[in-house]
Amino acid sequence: MDGTTPPAVLTIAGSDSSGGAGIQADLKAFTAFGCYGTSVITALTAQNTKGVQGVHPTPPEFLEQQLRAVLEDIDIKSIKTGMLYDAENTRRVASTLRAHFEDTARIPPLIVDPVAVSTSGHTLLHPEAVDVMAKELFPLAALITPNKPEAELLLSRKEGSAHARIETLEDMLSASERLLALGPKAVLVKGGHISLTLADVRKVVASRPDLAVVQENFLGENMEILQVSEEVLNARPLVVDVLREAKSVTLFVSPRIESTNTHGTGCTLAAAIASVLSKGEPMPEAVRQATIFTHVGIETAFPVGKGHGPLNHMHMLTRKLVPPPRPSNPHPLTRILIQSSKRTWKEYVEHEFVKQLAQGTLPKECFLHFIKQDYLYLKYYARAYGLLIAKSATYTSIQSATQTIMYIITEVTTHKSFCALWGISEAELSATPESPSTTAYGAYLLDIGLQGDSAKLIMALAACLLGYGEVGLWLKKEAAKPNSWVKLKGNQYLKWIEDYSGENYQAAVKLGIETIETLAVDNAPNARQFHEWCVIWEKCTRLEKGFWDASLNLL
């Protein structure tokens, strides 16, 4: 997504036909984080937002076959497990991982989400599988992510139900410690089922200075201008997730969101953690990013189905408006610009003025009017490049714009010698009154230069540069055809045609196109900017046409 090869991530979980949980949620989360998703399906479910209607477990040997197919071919950077369904499948996942990686230290970061019961109350893990998971899978795990009922279930099977209840933040801290003893490298006890307040958190933190607290969407120092009152803050219900690693404990504190769009929350969180870990980030950073992703997903959920809807996995994504340059289309933005203004562009580059010029039939007065106005216009054009220099962030762009001004000065010299040829002195040239179409175009360039950033100005300057290049190449191509309508021989305007189809000018066009394409890559436009670029390009194309209209309609 950002030009680097996406890391491959694997989910081993159930399939949710309704797309909100299971491998479907995982694949969506992987994609949102720019990872390449693969999946081993442990069981199919017939499911929607109202509940689980049926489960069709995958035979263990076919589960293993899927897992081997992925591991033997693809360089997996992290793994998450979700619903494993029964003891045999759970055991098979552990044994296949151990067999494939031989040394368990070589297993990529493994997040075990100990899914046991669905939100709607459907059993998703057979009771005996709980023990297998704890015994065989937890020791391989970089992290396990139980919620309150799952943590209670795990603890009660280990210690008996007497001490397994989790009601307070202290209970969560204690539970995380006891669960860590089951063998995973880290434990995240999720607080979605336990309502806490800021006072609860402060009380615990006061007596436990070793606790790190991450409260991204909540409190911030020196943010009085954004804050509600202390009373409101203290009363607001919170969600606190407790991350325990071997040597540290981190609390992730977020405001509690009232929502029915919680289908797939656990899957999504674990998949998001796996995604961030696959990029080499440390565990607390992965949990931090994943917690925000999941919370924003719940808060920005859109309606799907009639029951507990899924969260929004796409809230972080936006669509690129210009495809990347590639061998079959190295200039996508230039193409889009030309295509989006197709008709005006054609009216400009195949203008009657150009046609008469190419046939040598253009009245001298028209050409002289044009060349004198162009002389005046090019002063605006050079000044606009001056503005571009003033807007430049790098010496490279300063140099490139300066080079263009030098081209313009050369072009103006040609204009002067043209005029001299036709008996017009430099004094007469300078004294020519500016026509409205010249002022319109020139002043518009400077207006864009004042209004916007360098990207907008580059767009405004492009139609002139590229259009004359297009005219030059078009005439050259037409002239090469047998019995061409273009008359080069004896044409009084030959030098003009040769200049714009010549190497020097075409090199400048090429540079201009590269600059435009670089803009789209380095400075990917959002919808508004893209629209502005297209509008500016189209307007300049029309102003170019108007410029020739004025010269032709003179008579």
Place this chain on the structure above:
Amino acid sequence: MDGTTPPAVLTIAGSDSSGGAGIQADLKAFTAFGCYGTSVITALTAQNTKGVQGVHPTPPEFLEQQLRAVLEDIDIKSIKTGMLYDAENTRRVASTLRAHFEDTARIPPLIVDPVAVSTSGHTLLHPEAVDVMAKELFPLAALITPNKPEAELLLSRKEGSAHARIETLEDMLSASERLLALGPKAVLVKGGHISLTLADVRKVVASRPDLAVVQENFLGENMEILQVSEEVLNARPLVVDVLREAKSVTLFVSPRIESTNTHGTGCTLAAAIASVLSKGEPMPEAVRQATIFTHVGIETAFPVGKGHGPLNHMHMLTRKLVPPPRPSNPHPLTRILIQSSKRTWKEYVEHEFVKQLAQGTLPKECFLHFIKQDYLYLKYYARAYGLLIAKSATYTSIQSATQTIMYIITEVTTHKSFCALWGISEAELSATPESPSTTAYGAYLLDIGLQGDSAKLIMALAACLLGYGEVGLWLKKEAAKPNSWVKLKGNQYLKWIEDYSGENYQAAVKLGIETIETLAVDNAPNARQFHEWCVIWEKCTRLEKGFWDASLNLL
């Protein structure tokens, strides 16, 4: 993705554990197009980029259960089918759709990708299922999307193998017509297996003026500046897809891409078509967008696995850098700015100058130096808002900036009366030499105003507006504490504190925060812009601190 509710789309297909084809490719494509993906799994495969190692078909009754779970709960806007595996599953898909929708006209646009054989040669559809698909599913379809071998298979079962060979564009046109007779509303015969040249296309189009030709990534009128020579164009191998609808035929012409990353191409194309159709676009537009999506996906593929890798489903996506505003965090960008410059921001708003001022112990000379320099600074600040007006696109933003200038003039009046109180005349105020920290800050604002667009300028103007608001609220809060270090009573600077914590100023702060947040929503920054915004904010925060340093270090 763009703020509207994403349409829900359904895939009925096989699962590809390696994530490049099947429902995994479909879900990735749906997400790329901003659709909500659901999936009914017809069979599991153990598969990787080197081939299909095993298939575990879903029992027909469980296939039906999944399909009913989705259709009964979720408002599906389009459906695509991929690998259906056998006759029974194929029949079950058709019968369940008919039963659920009762009137077949109510079935959402259905794209049938008649997957028969995998790229690696694995049979993915039992032979007898081909006839069931043609007989039962095609009449329900808005489109079928066979490639050459699939079209040949379908035609040979219908007409015998004698006339089923497809080698030329003429063959493709004929095949599309005969396949349309099988009952679908449209047929897309895909040309990936048939190499054509521009000459082939031109020959056919010359004799068939009824054919529409879409050649997005290929030829364009008046694009000489982007083109390679006619000879190269004519020789370049092409892919041509033929779309036949009841009353029209469209050819989609693209350059042929040599690539081994073609795993899942057919799945992706059909899923992309379904995605575009789900938004209500007509069929040719859906095929056009899907063709480009698939081609760019192949061309931008990244390495996965050791065999035929998948295409890149994420090439159109980019990640938002500022999360959307939401109830639990209505001001995400302002928070990010403050957090990203945390230390400097704290040094600014809790500056020693402010503390001494709040205690009333600040030497009068320091305050006077500050107030005189602030008087000079505010002229730059007002002028920068003038530049913002010049950069405005709407009367609303012109009005808002003008309002701010009015605030500044009021603020200056307060400064003058302060000074009068301390015996400083307006003449003395105006004659005060500007200190370097005042010039640095003021000139930087105008530089940003010249360099960039209005967004950058708004960022530059924000640290001053928001920072003084933060100081005002902080002091007010501290003053309210019992035995506060802040001394309001008898404090010679009381009016200053009251002004910045007062309603009027805080209303301006609120407006400023809303403007910043609107920027992030309407003008979502790309990575470069976001970085620039953060840098500008941090720099202005530091310049603010420097301003107070200068006043305090005077003595």
